[in-house]
Amino acid sequence: MEIRLEKGPVKSVKDDVLAVLLFEAQELPKEFSGLLVSMKKERFSGKVGERYVVTTQGKEQFERLLLIGMGAEKDAGMDSLRKAAATVVRYCDGNKLKTATVMKPKIKSINDMETVQALTEGASLSSFAFDDFKTKREDIFHMESLTVLGNCTEAEQEGLAKGFNLAGAQNFARKLQELPANMFGPEQGAKEAEKLAKEKGLSIKVFRKQELIKMGMNGILAVNQGSVKEPCLVKLEYNADKKNLPLYAIVGKGVCFDSGGISIKPSKGMEEMKYDKTGALAVMGILMAARNLELPVRLIGLMPFVENMPSGSAQRPGDILKMYNGKTVEVNNTDAEGRLILADALAFAAEQKPKAILDLATLTGAMIIILGKIGSGYFTQDDSLSKALEVASAKTGEKIWRLPMWPEFFEVNKGTYADIRNVTNTGEAGSSTAACFLKEFVGDVPWVHIDIAGTDMASEMPPHPYLGRGAAAPGVRLVIAALEELAKK
Numbered sequence: 001m002e003i004r005l006e007k008g009p010v011k012s013v014k015d016d017v018l019a020v021l022l023f024e025a026q027e028l029p030k031e032f033s034g035l036l037v038s039m040k041k042e043r044f045s046g047k048v049g050e051r052y053v054v055t056t057q058g059k060e061q062f063e064r065l066l067l068i069g070m071g072a073e074k075d076a077g078m079d080s081l082r083k084a085a086a087t088v089v090r091y092c093d094g095n096k097l098k099t100a101t102v103m104k105p106k107i108k109s110i111n112d113m114e115t116v117q118a119l120t121e122g123a124s125l126s127s128f129a130f131d132d133f134k135t136k137r138e139d140i141f142h143m144e145s146l147t148v149l150g151n152c153t154e155a156e157q158e159g160l161a162k163g164f165n166l167a168g169a170q171n172f173a174r175k176l177q178e179l180p181a182n183m184f185g186p187e188q189g190a191k192e193a194e195k196l197a198k199e200k201g202l203s204i205k206v207f208r209k210q211e212l213i214k215m216g217m218n219g220i221l222a223v224n225q226g227s228v229k230e231p232c233l234v235k236l237e238y239n240a241d242k243k244n245l246p247l248y249a250i251v252g253k254g255v256c257f258d259s260g261g262i263s264i265k266p267s268k269g270m271e272e273m274k275y276d277k278t279g280a281l282a283v284m285g286i287l288m289a290a291r292n293l294e295l296p297v298r299l300i301g302l303m304p305f306v307e308n309m310p311s312g313s314a315q316r317p318g319d320i321l322k323m324y325n326g327k328t329v330e331v332n333n334t335d336a337e338g339r340l341i342l343a344d345a346l347a348f349a350a351e352q353k354p355k356a357i358l359d360l361a362t363l364t365g366a367m368i369i370i371l372g373k374i375g376s377g378y379f380t381q382d383d384s385l386s387k388a389l390e391v392a393s394a395k396t397g398e399k400i401w402r403l404p405m406w407p408e409f410f411e412v413n414k415g416t417y418a419d420i421r422n423v424t425n426t427g428e429a430g431s432s433t434a435a436c437f438l439k440e441f442v443g444d445v446p447w448v449h450i451d452i453a454g455t456d457m458a459s460e461m462p463p464h465p466y467l468g469r470g471a472a473a474p475g476v477r478l479v480i481a482a483l484e485e486l487a488k489k
């Protein structure tokens with residue numbers, strides 16, 4: 001879908017739909033009072049989620065006027081605009097209407113750039129669909145263009161470009177997320193990163209099996225050992241040669257399919273384990289967006305791609321591994337594989353001496369028990385990283401919640417035969433103990449782990465207001481906003 005910016009007058013709009021966003025108690029637009037004379041007051045009061053449609057019966061050049069309730073103005077922000085733009089897209093898609101114009105509203109708490117950025121993000125993210133494999137196309141309809149009616153100022157243009165780039169990077173990751181394991185394995189991870197590197201002028205190095213063996217990346221190798229596919233570790237760099245810029249490492253879990261391995265998962269819902277590569281794909285999206293937005297930082301993106309399968313060659317419960325940083329791990333459950341591949345990637349990241357490491361991983365089912373599919377849990381011992389993330393969360397609408405890394409959680413990770421174990425005996429506080437496991441591999445580098453096991457995809461109940469259901473690629477906009485915040489210092 002194309003998203004454009006144009007300048008008034010509203011009377012000259014010729015699209016199928018003209019959408020007007022209204023706060024509670026805000027007066028109806030005077031230009032259209034003729035169209036709205038028969039509207040009963042109780043039909044529309046501007047509450048969040050309210051919608052009112054009138055057809056113009058030839059009185060205007062557009063076909064329908066769509067009023068969208070925005071709630072109280074004091075509560076409105078960028079996320080209200082993302083949701084409103086998504087309402088327009090859903091309305092048009094549902095009614096087979098090709099084009100719409102949205103009048104740019106004025107919200108006191110945000111500026112013109114942010115307003116257009118948020119509308120663009122909402123429209124672009126809500127227009128995402130993964131229906132390429134449906135051969136019956138009759139019922140599939142996607143609107144063609146959405147225009148924001150503003151003043152075409154520089155700030156608005158900038159907002160459009162920023163929203164377009166951020167949503168574009170997130171949608172790029174969402175598309176790959178949806179690819180099932182017969183179409184996307186570790187090799188496709190490397191290929192997609194290589195393609196991105198070429199298109200965007202990023203530096204890339206793919207460590208394949210033989211190199212991983214030489215390096216002693218035994219966590220990555222062991223998890224992949226039951227698969228007929230080969231693992232890889234992708235290192236993608238932005239601004240690699242600009243050594244004066246602050247360096248951040250972004251690491252993502254790339255399990256292309258998590259069957260659980262020998263500690264096999266129940267079959268119900270196992271198909272959703274194609275989403276276990278979400279963290280790595282978010283990293284790709286982050287590098288893409290950072291490049292497009294020319295963020296003043298240097299980034300190393302690390303993506304260990306594997307497939308966790310049971311077979312005669314698979315690792316077994318009880319196996320002991322010597323990881324890349326020399327620590328030993330007892331693998332008591334082959335389904336706790338994410339922390340094993342991240343351990344090697346994080347230790348490698350720490351060696352690069354970045355200012356901080358951020359990781360994104362669909363790490364623990366316990367996360368869904370804690371925060372459902374509404375927000376991601378994050379873990380850090382660094383308050384300034386936490387602050388940057390909280391600011392980023394408020395801006396992007398990506399909900400996060402800080403969870404503890406208490407000393408007791410390190411205690412229960414201690415191994416019987418090796419230094420540490422990959423699962424605790426009780427399984428209690430599974431998300432926190434997993435985070436404390438990862439901490440063993442980052443040394444002294446400030447680090448934050450974001451567990452996106454609940455937010456990787458939205459289900460039916462409830463669908464996300466602008467991401468709908470399915471792949472959500474959480475963390476792309478969040479981490480970019482956090483990096484912008486960190487780069488200010």
Ligand code: BES
Nearest residue numbers: 333335336337362363364365366423453
């Ligand atoms: N990929 C899963 C976590 C997950 C579960 C993500 C559900 C999204 C939805 C992870 O590898 C896993 O299986 N974790 C185990 C760990 C346990 C064995 C300690 C879990 O959470 O059950």
Ligand code: ZN
Nearest residue numbers: 258335336337
């Ligand atoms: Zn698992």
Ligand code: ZN
Nearest residue numbers: 255258276338
């Ligand atoms: Zn997993």
